[in-house]
Structure formats: structure tokens, C-alpha cells
Amino acid sequence: MRAAALERTEVTALSPEDAGRADFYALLAALYFAPPNGELLSLLAATAPAGEPDSPLYMAWEALGEAARETDPERVADEFARLFAGPGRPPVMVYGSHHRTGFLMDTPLVELREHLAELGLGRKEGVGESEDHMAGLCDVMRLLIAGAEGIAPATLEQQQEFFNRHIGPWYRSLARELTACDEADFYRRVGRFTEAFLDVEASSFNIGS
Numbered sequence: 001m002r003a004a005a006l007e008r009t010e011v012t013a014l015s016p017e018d019a020g021r022a023d024f025y026a027l028l029a030a031l032y033f034a035p036p037n038g039e040l041l042s043l044l045a046a047t048a049p050a051g052e053p054d055s056p057l058y059m060a061w062e063a064l065g066e067a068a069r070e071t072d073p074e075r076v077a078d079e080f081a082r083l084f085a086g087p088g089r090p091p092v093m094v095y096g097s098h099h100r101t102g103f104l105m106d107t108p109l110v111e112l113r114e115h116l117a118e119l120g121l122g123r124k125e126g127v128g129e130s131e132d133h134m135a136g137l138c139d140v141m142r143l144l145i146a147g148a149e150g151i152a153p154a155t156l157e158q159q160q161e162f163f164n165r166h167i168g169p170w171y172r173s174l175a176r177e178l179t180a181c182d183e184a185d186f187y188r189r190v191g192r193f194t195e196a197f198l199d200v201e202a203s204s205f206n207i208g209s
Helices: 016-033 038-046 056-070 073-084 096-101 107-119 134-146 156-166 171-180 186-208
Strands: none
Touching (some): 038 073, 073 186, 096 107, 134 156, 171 186
């Protein structure tokens, strides 16, 4: 996403919690945009989970690390192509409009584009995927949390509004489609991590509202 230079809040250092949230959204954006390369797989394999060992997020992160140790770039690239980019309708759809209405390029995408315009954001030139692709939505959340050059982080209320309007209504549908897909191996664990992390986000926003 590209960002207009809009002032939202004073620029301040991110808290460790917000830095971690931004990193998780960046990871999800990367995993849904393209298959992980060897460097990213090695990072996932080597990073120990944090938090309570019996929490869903801890266990999902641990499982994702195990999956990264068990695969290689060629295998995961083949899996990515089969799941998301196959001929015809792929086994797993990563577009919000599809999960919310059953149709691509539907009303949720129109509403998303209007909201992005209000925030001063838009799709990068040359990107073929529509804005309701999960990778793009996670990248917007990363930007709202962490900011970027020329743009300050968004307020928590703005983050919550974007999440509740454009991610919250359908992320579980995508995650469960992945975890139930017979063709998914590494990405089955990505689906589990997606649901666990975004469940934490949804709960945190609800507590703060």
C-alpha cells in the first residue's frame, strides 16, 4: 500500500507490544503474498515462541516453527501455487469479498477502497491483487500500527475500526479453510497461526472498547 503524508498522531516510539503486533502482521502479509524463501523459513524455524505455553498463540507459533523446519523453499513454493494460484478457482481464496459474500469484487471491496481513501492509502502501482487480499489487509494493519516515512502511526481507535470492518468479519473463514484443506501442509500451520493471532487482536480490541 502507498500512503499519503497524513498526520494522525504525534510520532512516538512503539511499545514492545505494538512492535510485536506490527511484526506479526508483516509476517502474515509476507506469507500470504508469496511463499517464504529460505531465509524466512530459517527465521521461523529458529524463533522460539513467547507467552504462555498453553495459549493458542504460543502453540500455533510453535507449530509454524516446526512446519518451517520440515519443509524447504521448493516444496512450500509448490504448495503456495497449488493453494492460491492454481488454474481456475484455487482451493483457498484469500479475498475478503469472497469470504463475506461469495463473490469477488463485491460490496466489501468497495467499502474497503472508500475507507483506504479516507486514510490516505491506496494500492501500489503494478500490484495486480485487489485490496481485500489478506496480504494487503495485514500490510495496512502493520502500517496503521507502526507508521512509515512521512506518516505517523494511527490511533488505536483507527486500528480497531479498520480491523473490525475489514478483517474481523472473515479471517476465521480463511483460517479454517486453510486448516481443513487436504492440499495444505505448511500453510495449514499458517492458517492456525492466523486465527490464533487475530483472535488475540479481536479480543484486545473488544477489551479496549
